[in-house]
Structure formats: C-alpha cells, structure tokens
Amino acid sequence: MTTFDRRNILQLLGIGVAGAALPGSAVLAQAGRDMVTIAWPSDVPSWDPNQRFSPDAQPLFKLVFDQPVGQDPDLTLIPSLMTEWSLAEDGLSLSFTLRDDVTFHNGAPMTAEDVRYTFYERIKAGHKLDIANSWRHVTDIEVISPTSGVFRFGSPAPTAPQWLAFMGSYVVPKAYMEEVGVDGFRDAPIGTGPYKLVDYQMNSRLVFERNENYWGGVPEIKTITVDVIKDTSARVAAVQSGQADLTINIPVRETLRLDKTEGLTGEINAITRVILLQMRHDGEFAEQNLRLAAHHAIDKAAISKAFYGGAAVPLSVVSPPGTPGYVEGYEFAYDPEKSKELLAAAGFSADNPAKFTMATTNGHFPSDYDIARALLQMWKKVGIEVELEVIEYAKYFELNRGHKLPPATLYSWDNATGDPEIFTGYLLNPKMPFSSWKAEKPGDEVLRLFGEPDYAKRIAGYQALNREATEMGAAIPLLQSVQTLVRKSDLDYRIYRNGWVLGNSMKWG
Amino acid sequence: MSGPVVKLLMRRLLTVIPTLIMVSLLLFCVLRLLPVDAAAMSLPPNATNDEIAAMRIEMGLDLPLIQQYGIWFGDMIQGDFGTSIHFRTAVSTLVLDTLPATIELAVMAMGFATVFGVLGGLWLFYARGGAVEVGLDLGSVALLSIPEFLWALFFMLLFGVSLDLLPFIGRLGSGVARPETITGFLLIDSLLSGNMATFMDALRHMILPSVALGLSAAPPIMRILRSSLMDVYQEDYIHQARQRGISEGRILIRHALKNAFLPTLSLMGVQFGFLFGGTLLVEIIFSYPGMGNLMVDAIRNADLPIIQTVGLTYCVMVLLISIVVDVLYLVLNPKLREA
Numbered sequence: 001m002t003t004f005d006r007r008n009i010l011q012l013l014g015i016g017v018a019g020a021a022l023p024g025s026a027v028l029a030q031a032g033r034d035m036v037t038i039a040w041p042s043d044v045p046s047w048d049p050n051q052r053f054s055p056d057a058q059p060l061f062k063l064v065f066d067q068p069v070g071q072d073p074d075l076t077l078i079p080s081l082m083t084e085w086s087l088a089e090d091g092l093s094l095s096f097t098l099r100d101d102v103t104f105h106n107g108a109p110m111t112a113e114d115v116r117y118t119f120y121e122r123i124k125a126g127h128k129l130d131i132a133n134s135w136r137h138v139t140d141i142e143v144i145s146p147t148s149g150v151f152r153f154g155s156p157a158p159t160a161p162q163w164l165a166f167m168g169s170y171v172v173p174k175a176y177m178e179e180v181g182v183d184g185f186r187d188a189p190i191g192t193g194p195y196k197l198v199d200y201q202m203n204s205r206l207v208f209e210r211n212e213n214y215w216g217g218v219p220e221i222k223t224i225t226v227d228v229i230k231d232t233s234a235r236v237a238a239v240q241s242g243q244a245d246l247t248i249n250i251p252v253r254e255t256l257r258l259d260k261t262e263g264l265t266g267e268i269n270a271i272t273r274v275i276l277l278q279m280r281h282d283g284e285f286a287e288q289n290l291r292l293a294a295h296h297a298i299d300k301a302a303i304s305k306a307f308y309g310g311a312a313v314p315l316s317v318v319s320p321p322g323t324p325g326y327v328e329g330y331e332f333a334y335d336p337e338k339s340k341e342l343l344a345a346a347g348f349s350a351d352n353p354a355k356f357t358m359a360t361t362n363g364h365f366p367s368d369y370d371i372a373r374a375l376l377q378m379w380k381k382v383g384i385e386v387e388l389e390v391i392e393y394a395k396y397f398e399l400n401r402g403h404k405l406p407p408a409t410l411y412s413w414d415n416a417t418g419d420p421e422i423f424t425g426y427l428l429n430p431k432m433p434f435s436s437w438k439a440e441k442p443g444d445e446v447l448r449l450f451g452e453p454d455y456a457k458r459i460a461g462y463q464a465l466n467r468e469a470t471e472m473g474a475a476i477p478l479l480q481s482v483q484t485l486v487r488k489s490d491l492d493y494r495i496y497r498n499g500w501v502l503g504n505s506m507k508w509g
Numbered sequence: 510m511s512g513p514v515v516k517l518l519m520r521r522l523l524t525v526i527p528t529l530i531m532v533s534l535l536l537f538c539v540l541r542l543l544p545v546d547a548a549a550m551s552l553p554p555n556a557t558n559d560e561i562a563a564m565r566i567e568m569g570l571d572l573p574l575i576q577q578y579g580i581w582f583g584d585m586i587q588g589d590f591g592t593s594i595h596f597r598t599a600v601s602t603l604v605l606d607t608l609p610a611t612i613e614l615a616v617m618a619m620g621f622a623t624v625f626g627v628l629g630g631l632w633l634f635y636a637r638g639g640a641v642e643v644g645l646d647l648g649s650v651a652l653l654s655i656p657e658f659l660w661a662l663f664f665m666l667l668f669g670v671s672l673d674l675l676p677f678i679g680r681l682g683s684g685v686a687r688p689e690t691i692t693g694f695l696l697i698d699s700l701l702s703g704n705m706a707t708f709m710d711a712l713r714h715m716i717l718p719s720v721a722l723g724l725s726a727a728p729p730i731m732r733i734l735r736s737s738l739m740d741v742y743q744e745d746y747i748h749q750a751r752q753r754g755i756s757e758g759r760i761l762i763r764h765a766l767k768n769a770f771l772p773t774l775s776l777m778g779v780q781f782g783f784l785f786g787g788t789l790l791v792e793i794i795f796s797y798p799g800m801g802n803l804m805v806d807a808i809r810n811a812d813l814p815i816i817q818t819v820g821l822t823y824c825v826m827v828l829l830i831s832i833v834v835d836v837l838y839l840v841l842n843p844k845l846r847e848a
Binding site for chain 1: 544545546549550551552553554555556557558560561595596597598603606607662665666669670673676677678679680681683684687793794795796797798802803805806809810811
C-alpha cells in the first residue's frame with residue numbers, strides 16, 4: 001500500500017526529483033519485453049465489429065476477431081478462417097471451407113453456423129449493422145457442414161472475396177451473442193482473434209492479453225496496451241517520452257525529427273489511400289478541356305515534397321502502384337503550357353480566367369487544407385481562379401449524397417483491399433452516393449464492371465477505365481497517401497500496404 | 510437547514526425547470542438547423558438514398574420539428590435520451606459513464622484555481638502600491654490570456670517529456686488496476702476499495718490536466734479578491750479594529766477576508782461553469798475519458814443525440830453550481846438571511 005510520504009507529496013506538487021519514475025514507465029520496466037504500448041489516434045466505435053465501418057479501428061478489431069479471408073502484407077487475399085473459397089462463374093454464389101481447429105475465446109468452436117449468423121441472420125434479425133449494407137445482396141447462406149457452406153447472392157457479387165477481408169467482416173459467435181445479447185456482447189466481446197480484450201475504458205485505454213490457443217500461432221507479445229490519444233502533439237509526446245512504444249499518424253516533420261532521436265525509428269509508408277480531386281460532370285466543369293487544363297497545371301511532385309517529405313507517390317490513375325487497377329507506365333504529365341493551350345481552347349486565359357469553387361476538408365487528412373491552397377496557386381499561374389470552400393467531413397457526405405458538392409472537391413479515399421472496384425468503381429458509379437461524377441460515360445462501363453464475375457476481365461476493365469477516367473477528367477488523381485509511424489527501434493512489426501499495424505505481427509528485436 | 514436557505518433552494522429549483530425546458534428547446538432547434546443529415550450519418554457510407562430515406566422516417570426526422578421535439582422531450586423525462594448514432598449505445602449510458610471523470614477533473618481544477626487564486630489575491634493585496642504588484646498584475650494578465658489547451662501542451666512537454674516527472678496519458682498508468690466501479694469517481698472508488706496505489710496514480714494523472722484547466726480560472730479570482738479586500742479595508746469596522754489594537758493578520762482573517770470573499774464566491778461559481786466548457790480540449794490532449802472527449806467524438810460524427818444530451822448536462826451542471834453558490838452566499842452573509 002502506498003502512503004503519503006515526502007516523496008509522493010513532492011511529486012504531487014510537480015517538483016519531484018528527476019528520478020521520480022512515472023507509473024507507466026515503472027510498469028513497462030517491470031513488464032520487460034512481454035508488452036507493447038501503442039498510442040493510437042482513435043477508439044473503436046463499439047465492440048460489435050459488424051456494427052460500424054471505421055478504417056482506423058480495423059487493426060484494433062483484428063486483435064480480437066478474425067475475418068473469413070485474410071490479406072498478406074502486399075494485400076493478396078490469403079486463407080484465414082476460410083481455407084478455400086470459390087466464386088461461381090455467374091457471381092451469384094460463393095462456396096467456402098472453414099478451418100476445423102478454430103475456437104472462440106470462450107472455448108466454443110467456430111463453425112459455418114457462426115458465418116451464417118454474422119453475414120445473414122443478424123442482418124435479417126434487424127441488428128443495426130453497417131455490414132447489412134455490404135452484404136445486402138445475400139439471400140441465404142447454406143450450411144453444408146460445420147466447416148463448409150455457400151453464400152447465395154441476389155445479384156452478381158464479384159468482389160465478395162474482397163469484402164470478406166474488408167471492413168466490418170468479422171465472424172462473431174452466434175451462441176454467445178444470443179446468450180448475452182448485443183449489449184452484453186459489446187460489454188464483453190469475444191472473437192477468435194490472437195488477443196483477448198481484458199480491459200476497456202472507452203476513449204482511453206484498451207488492454208489485450210495473448211490468446212494462448214490462437215489457431216494462427218501464439219503471438220510474441222503477451223500484453224498489448226492501446227492508449228487512445230487523439231491529439232497529434234500528445235501522441236508525439238507519448239512516444240518521445242517512452243510512454244508509448246509505437247504511434248501513427250503524426251506530422252511528417254515530427255516523424256523525420258523523431259527518426260533522428262536515439263532509440264526511435266520514424267517511417268513514412270505509402271499506403272492504399274488515394275488523394276484526389278473528385279469532379280462533377282456538369283456546371284463549370286462540364287467542359288473537358290477545362291478539367292484537363294486543371295489537371296495539367298498541378299505539380300504533384302512539388303506537393304508531395306512540400307507536405308509529405310516527397311514520400312507520397314504522384315498518381316496518374318485512381319489506383320496506387322502495386323494494386324490491381326494501377327496502370328503501369330502511364331503518366332499524365334505536369335505541363336503548364338499544355339494547360340494554357342487547353343484553357344485557350346475552352347475560351348479562357350490569364351486575362352479571362354476560368355472561375356469555379358473547390359471544396360476541401362481541413363484536418364480530415366494530413367495537410368489537406370495546405371494542399372488545397374497549393375492547388376489554388378498552381379491554377380492561378382495558368383489562368384484558373386478558384387474560390388475555396390472548407391467543409392466538415394460530415395458535411396462532405398451530406399453534400400455528395402445530395403449531389404451538391406462544388407465542381408471539384410479535394411478528398412482522400414481509403415481502400416484497404418486495394419481492389420479497383422472500391423477505388424474507381426465507387427468513385428465513378430453514378431448510382432452510388434460516393435460519386436460526384438454522375439454522367440453515363442464512364443458510368444455505364446462502371447456498372448458493367450460491377451457485375452463482371454471474371455476476375456481477369458474485371459481488372460483489365462478497371463485498368464482501361466482508370467486511364468479513361470483520367471483522360472476525360474472524370475477524376476484528378478493526385479497522390480498516394482502516406483502513413484507516418486514512429487516506433488522504438490527494437491520493436492519490429494510487419495508493414496501492410498494498406499496501413500494496418502497489427503499487434504500480433506510485433507516482436508521485440 | 511435554516512428557513513431562508515430552504516426557501517432559496519425551493520425558489521431556485523423551481524426556476525431550474527423552465528430554464529431546462531428553454532435550453533433543451535434551443536439546443537434541439539439549433540442542432541436541427543445544422544446542415545447534417547442524422548439519418549445518413551447513422552448509416553454506412555455505401556447506404557443508398559432509399560435506405561437513407563427509410564431511416565429518416567424510422568428516426569422521425571420527417572415529422573414537424575415541434576413534434577420531433579415533443580417526442581424527444583417526452584422520452585427524455587422518462588430517462589430515455591435516445592441512442593447514439595455513432596456508438597449505437599444508449600446516450601444516457603455514455604454520458605453517465607463519462608460524467609464522473611469530467612466532474613472529478615473540473616473539481617480538481619477548481620480546487621487548484623481557488624488555492625492559487627486566493628493566495629495570489631492575498632499576495633496582490635499585500636503588495637499593493639509597489640513594483641511587485643505591477644509584476645503580479647502583469648503575471649495574472651498573462652495567465653488569463655493563455656488558453657487552457659496551450660497550458661496543457663506546455664505542461665505535457667515540460668513535465669511529461671522534458672522533465673519526465675508526471676504522467677500525461679489517461680486516468681491511470683499502464684498496468685495499474687482500475688478499482689471496482691462504485692461511484693464512477695476514480696479517486697473515491699479507489700479510496701473506498703482501499704487501493705491507495707491506484708488512488709495515488711489517479712491523483713498524479715490528474716495534476717497536469719487540472720492545473721492546465723485551472724490556471725486560467727485563477728487570475729480572475731486573484732484580481733476580484735484583491736479589489737474586494739481593498740474595498741473592505743475602506744470600511745469603518747476595519748479602522749475600528751485597528752484602533753482596538755487587533756493585529757493585521759487577525760483583521761485580515763477574522764474580519765476582512767470573510768466579507769471580501771463573497772463577491773469572489775460568486776465569481777468562482779461562474780468560473781466553475783467555464784471550467785466545464787474548457788474540459789473539451791484538455792480532455793482530448795490528455796486522453797482523459799470524460800464527457801468533453803465524448804462531445805468531441807459526437808461533434809466529429811454529427812451525433813446529434815449525444816450533442817444535445819451533453820449540452821443539456823453542461824447546463825444542469827452550471828445550474829447546480831449556481832444554486833450551490835447562492836446557498837453558500839446566503840450561509841456566509843447574515844444580512845441576506847435577514848432580508
């Protein structure tokens with residue numbers, strides 16, 4: 001038991017001697033190399049992993065839950081709970097085989113009944129789940145045996161395998177959830193994942209203990225503590241002071257500074273997130289020459305250098321390098337003279353500038369507002385004057401759904417699967433709420449590709465579509481976004497190209 | 510409890526009801542004016558327009574505003590504050606889970622502001638007329654002009670990183686066991702469960718956020734106490750006390766301070782209300798899991814049920830503080846009791 005002695009009182013007054021150790025540091029020292037503390041920028045929306053789509057929460061969910069299909073670091077789909085899956089030629093069904101050695105944290109075996117419950121029964125029962133929208137076309141899931149079954153779809157679902165590895169698709173235990181109810185499950189969640197959640201304080205701290213019976217091999221680190229630190233400066237301070245072993249999403253300049261600090265390593269990793277200008281097909285930007293002039297005037301390399309230390313890769317299509325929709329060797333040139341020519345063809349010049357409004361968020365992704373201001377300067381040089389409208393992230397969806405976004409909007413599009421349907425497909429599908437481009441061209445081609453079950457044909461179609469979208473100015477891809485990460489130099493982890501930082505891939509060197 | 514105090518309490522409690530109705534109506538209407546579609550926010554980004562329209566009807570957003578308010582108010586007086594759009598949990602649960610942390614932080618901050626403000630006020634009073642007073646005056650203006658989030662960042666870097674003296678993340682250190690929830694107040698619960706190690710750790714975690722929060726509340730207390738003391742020292746009874754040979758220290762403590770403290774007390778009530786507002790940013794910076802932290806999440810996600818409930822909770826807290834201050838005022842001032 002601690003008593004109020006002189007030393008404690010001095011510490012309480014904030015004038016303790018320099019050797020006064022912090023509680024966290026003391027515990028870390030005691031715990032040795034068996035634990036890792038991570039400073040993470042956000043909490044999970046709730047501990048029902050099917051409930052809300054939240055990209056930042058995926059690495060936290062993946063500690064406790066497993067997905068039917070996994071992804072390796074280069075995002076190739078790999079077996080996880082499912083050892084095999086096969087999409088029918090018509091895309092209307094997907095048969096699967098499950099591992100037979102997986103148990104939930106309470107010891108109950110994971111079976112095809114749990115898969116059916118997660119992706120079908122919960123949705124039919126009216127649970128308020130975001131996955132209800134991703135899996136709305138599931139008409140049934142037949143359970144053939146405890147380890148096999150078939151998804152049935154009402155319309156072709158060519159990206160069903162990708163969605164089995166995407167947001168919200170985590171298998172939850174049917175029997176346990178029915179026993180404790182949804183609220184009870186959120187209070188005491190169990191999954192099949194590599195860690196068990198042992199302590200949770202919303203918006204503050206999550207403590208995970210290693211699952212000693214994990215089917216995928218017992219993780220190296222016994223205890224993972226995640227401190228939810230939303231403030232960027234506080235995350236920098238946490239890792240600099242040693243209170244955290246790893247953090248992400250801090251400013252590039254801080255990452256570079258901390259990289260020079262002894263014992264710390266800073267990384268700037270390109271991830272499957274695309275920074276782009278979403279365009280409208282109508283209004284001030286109905287003229288193609290004007291859209292292309294705007295694109296040719298942008299020096300993407302300079303933006304990358306100025307705001308991302310040069311680490312963000314300039315893009316010419318709305319798919320980053322290494323993903324299936326990327327068009328190898330294709331480049332849309334930075335050419336201010338060409339921009340001026342196109343502007344002249346559209347009837348504009350420096351004396352008679354084209355004028356339009358552009359929307360941007362401020363603080364939704366790193367340097368968004370700064371990039372928007374840089375674009376304004378680049379455009380001004382060729383004869384385009386832009387009025388900047390700063391919108392809240394929540395308002396962005398509101399405006400886009402109502403087709404009320406201005407002619408151009410600076411946005412960051414995240415896609416952990418890397419599949420082109422979730423890049424170009426979603427952004428240019430006129431029937432989807434994400435698209436600000438509602439024209440038939442290339443909308444009809446997008447709609448066709450949404451129903452194309454043949455993977456090779458689908459990918460080839462998207463590559464052609466990506467190029468066409470750029471050349472007609474339906475979207476202006478800017479940069480492949482980056483994830484900054486600072487860690488203790490002797491803490492190893494696996495780098496995933498979609499920015500996942502997974503606790504079960506960590507180990508002390 | 511004496512008659513005047515009971516009367517005052519009754520009177521104030523009666524005024525609380527219409528005030529809360531007004532505030533709730535105002536909050537409800539203002540939030541509905543925001544260009545945010547609560548139905549769309551409650552669905553995933555890939556929801557179709559038809560699904561959003563159906564959700565709008567399910568949430569009653571298609572009804573006239575006053576009818577929506579009536580439904581919300583009716584549910585609210587039965588203890589149902591709705592379900593969070595983002596967390597999909599009962600709002601009352603979320604607020605009750607986070608409120609104790611914020612109250613604890615605000616009380617600690619107010620305690621610090623009071624001690625610092627009163628001591629500073631006394632010093633200012635004693636140093637009046639000299640160069641020290643000018644220096645202290647300038648110092649208090651400087652304290653007042655620096656917002657709490659800047660203090661928070663400064664303290665975090667100085668005491669947390671550079672000097673490595675105090676923790677600055679959350680309410681407890683890694684590995685420190687949380688006590689069983691009895692009241693929700695960490696300090697009280699750790700004491701009730703006899704866990705002094707947790708109590709000490711929680712207290713240390715509260716130092717930086719509460720000092721950052723309280724620092725800008727202290728200068729007004731300091732200055733009003735100084736000016737009140739200067740007024741009181743013009744009163745006849747102070748001169749008479751001096752003529753009776755009573756020591757300056759005794760005059761201050763027994764005669765002057767009690768009277769000078771009354772306006773200070775009123776100000777402290779106001780400052781306490783402001784402190785609650787200040788918890789938003791300070792809780793974010795120190796990863797403190799209180800109601801301010803919840804509010805920031807709610808604002809980011811346009812979670813209207815949380816925003817209006819937290820707003821109303823702030824209002825209730827301010828009203829309660831105001832009642833407590835009024836009662837204390839009455840207890841400390843016999844003239845008011847007689848009136």
